[in-house]
Amino acid sequence: MNVIPVILAGGSGTRLWPLSNEEKPKQFHNITGEGTLLELTINRLKPLNPDFCLIVTARMYEEMSYDELKKTGLKGSIISEPMPRNTAPAILYAATYLSKLYDDAIMLILPADHYIKKTDVFVTILKKAIEHAHNNHLVTIGITPTYPETGYGYIKAYDDPSEVKPVEMFVEKPNLETAKKYLREGNYFWNSGIFVWKISVILEYYQKLMPKLYQSFQPLRDLTVEQLTQNDELPWEIKRNVFSQIEAISIDYGIMEKADQRYVIPGEFGWADLGSWASIDDVLSPNTDMNRSPYPEKVIFHLSKNCTVFPDTKLIAVVGLHDVVVVDSGNEILVMDKNASQDLREVVNRIKNNR
Amino acid sequence: MNVIPVILAGGSGTRLWPLSNEEKPKQFHNITGEGTLLELTINRLKPLNPDFCLIVTARMYEEMSYDELKKTGLKGSIISEPMPRNTAPAILYAATYLSKLYDDAIMLILPADHYIKKTDVFVTILKKAIEHAHNNHLVTIGITPTYPETGYGYIKAYDDPSEVKPVEMFVEKPNLETAKKYLREGNYFWNSGIFVWKISVILEYYQKLMPKLYQSFQPLRDLTVEQLTQNDELPWEIKRNVFSQIEAISIDYGIMEKADQRYVIPGEFGWADLGSWASIDDVLSPNTDMNRSPYPEKVIFHLSKNCTVFPDTKLIAVVGLHDVVVVDSGNEILVMDKNASQDLREVVNRIKNNR
Numbered sequence: 288m289n290v291i292p293v294i295l296a297g298g299s300g301t302r303l304w305p306l307s308n309e310e311k312p313k314q315f316h317n318i319t320g321e322g323t324l325l326e327l328t329i330n331r332l333k334p335l336n337p338d339f340c341l342i343v344t345a346r347m348y349e350e351m352s353y354d355e356l357k358k359t360g361l362k363g364s365i366i367s368e369p370m371p372r373n374t375a376p377a378i379l380y381a382a383t384y385l386s387k388l389y390d391d392a393i394m395l396i397l398p399a400d401h402y403i404k405k406t407d408v409f410v411t412i413l414k415k416a417i418e419h420a421h422n423n424h425l426v427t428i429g430i431t432p433t434y435p436e437t438g439y440g441y442i443k444a445y446d447d448p449s450e451v452k453p454v455e456m457f458v459e460k461p462n463l464e465t466a467k468k469y470l471r472e473g474n475y476f477w478n479s480g481i482f483v484w485k486i487s488v489i490l491e492y493y494q495k496l497m498p499k500l501y502q503s504f505q506p507l508r509d510l511t512v513e514q515l516t517q518n519d520e521l522p523w524e525i526k527r528n529v530f531s532q533i534e535a536i537s538i539d540y541g542i543m544e545k546a547d548q549r550y551v552i553p554g555e556f557g558w559a560d561l562g563s564w565a566s567i568d569d570v571l572s573p574n575t576d577m578n579r580s581p582y583p584e585k586v587i588f589h590l591s592k593n594c595t596v597f598p599d600t601k602l603i604a605v606v607g608l609h610d611v612v613v614v615d616s617g618n619e620i621l622v623m624d625k626n627a628s629q630d631l632r633e634v635v636n637r638i639k640n641n642r
Numbered sequence: 643m644n645v646i647p648v649i650l651a652g653g654s655g656t657r658l659w660p661l662s663n664e665e666k667p668k669q670f671h672n673i674t675g676e677g678t679l680l681e682l683t684i685n686r687l688k689p690l691n692p693d694f695c696l697i698v699t700a701r702m703y704e705e706m707s708y709d710e711l712k713k714t715g716l717k718g719s720i721i722s723e724p725m726p727r728n729t730a731p732a733i734l735y736a737a738t739y740l741s742k743l744y745d746d747a748i749m750l751i752l753p754a755d756h757y758i759k760k761t762d763v764f765v766t767i768l769k770k771a772i773e774h775a776h777n778n779h780l781v782t783i784g785i786t787p788t789y790p791e792t793g794y795g796y797i798k799a800y801d802d803p804s805e806v807k808p809v810e811m812f813v814e815k816p817n818l819e820t821a822k823k824y825l826r827e828g829n830y831f832w833n834s835g836i837f838v839w840k841i842s843v844i845l846e847y848y849q850k851l852m853p854k855l856y857q858s859f860q861p862l863r864d865l866t867v868e869q870l871t872q873n874d875e876l877p878w879e880i881k882r883n884v885f886s887q888i889e890a891i892s893i894d895y896g897i898m899e900k901a902d903q904r905y906v907i908p909g910e911f912g913w914a915d916l917g918s919w920a921s922i923d924d925v926l927s928p929n930t931d932m933n934r935s936p937y938p939e940k941v942i943f944h945l946s947k948n949c950t951v952f953p954d955t956k957l958i959a960v961v962g963l964h965d966v967v968v969v970d971s972g973n974e975i976l977v978m979d980k981n982a983s984q985d986l987r988e989v990v991n992r993i994k995n996n997r
Binding site for chain 1: 660739888940942944945953955956957958959960966968970973974975976977978979981982985986988989992993
């Protein structure tokens, strides 16, 4: 059965402001110095020899998405959402499109903006997930937690020695105490947002668990394959009508929390969701003073430790500082204590409100 | 007797790097938001109604100097040194030029890169100095010290109740212990580099105390007034020859330390030599969190205290930091702990050596 990666690249988060912003969100940035996150996400899949990749994004990111796709040399299609409605509609949109091309196939749902260090391990796990998806199960990849993170959702597996474990439940972001408990108890995994299933299977779950959403999608099912990828007046108007009437809802909440036949495959492959400037340190190699930069030739660290610097065109000198992040990007420069990462949202809001 | 301000604007210090650099040193920067330091230095002299101002600078700063002069609306001439040779040759150069225009006049020697807050007080003191210079004395302005600064030279006055005090000696930059002793003892003043004297008097001192330098200047005395301000081939070649053969030496060391008839007028007029990023705080108004910027509309301070930010074209957000200086200027960005100001020289050297 064909395997089609579906890459969700419509996010416009500002947790990595000012590098990531609405004009150019983080999936289109080369944060690690190895390539853009979207490019790396696609390249990582090459060992699977997919027919093509499907990218689901926003209209304003189509051109950037094509550019990244082109870099990888893989074939691909892009479908654009008229407005962001979270992952359940995005994945239904992708399944609707793919069901017009294939009698059935296996979809790999992958966020475009995560970092994975150990590609080999990751691909091995994906292959296992693909194999298991043939049983008509919903398969997700869980990240073996290394510390009590409170920013992720968790998946609790039944105590089962096999590699592919049945899921007991999906749980929301815990507080620190609960996260510590999860770590102690074991069988809890970080929800990576990576899912593997057959088109036919997920469409059945949508009909059963999200019938209203499934019904709302009828006008899209009535479009041709070509129309689904086009942004011409008529098909776009139809898409806009559908998306403006549906609720924003995640696949976790809409399907995964309620479905039976859910399985998780735990993995340790150097995964990072790059959700804050502090978390970026996980993917950048430190120098002897624990300072980091993807472009060290454009940075001077002097009497400084544990600082992380993202230069743009200008040289950046960091003198006598500890635990500071400096980001020069676009029209803005951020200079922040690493421990204040969680206060960034307020800063971005202040700037938005001043415009 | 005419009063001619002579403004020494040839310095190319890097203590305020990256704002101040060889291409555009600090006298040409608007550091306080009120105007460039050279512009402010000239404007400050308007109450004295000078015939014109003489600016002594380097050839590469002539155009910038003219631009600043123009802003003030005062008349002026500019003479350029072929290479920096410290203040004794610069002042002799100015005196040589002025002696061709005036039988005699009073010269006010003023550094171009100092900040003075209380212009009224300053002008009153200058007037006193001018009055006293008529007695054929060398007059200098001393700054009443407010703390034991180790970065300045000191002038020790004889214990004398009059406003114009005879000088006992000029002393080099002290260590902290000595500086504290000076403050306790009183009668010690910071050497401001501001001098007032007749052209005829200072030329006599040069003949007597720096006869070799005076002799070396003969080819310049043989030039016409016009030639002295010109950078044409022949006069420039003559200037280049003279300057390349003379030693770099300060007026303090060459004349003031050895002269008799030296007087100091102490003053408190909000003087600052802006010799380090930490010292800039003296001339910028703090907000309620003690954060400072000459362009606060281009800065967001969030959960930050006692930070100082010099934006260029980009908005700068400072988050969760204390005592940090951020300077965006030219091709470089500096992010520095305020207490590391003294380590900046090493950073600038590292950058120079890497080129």
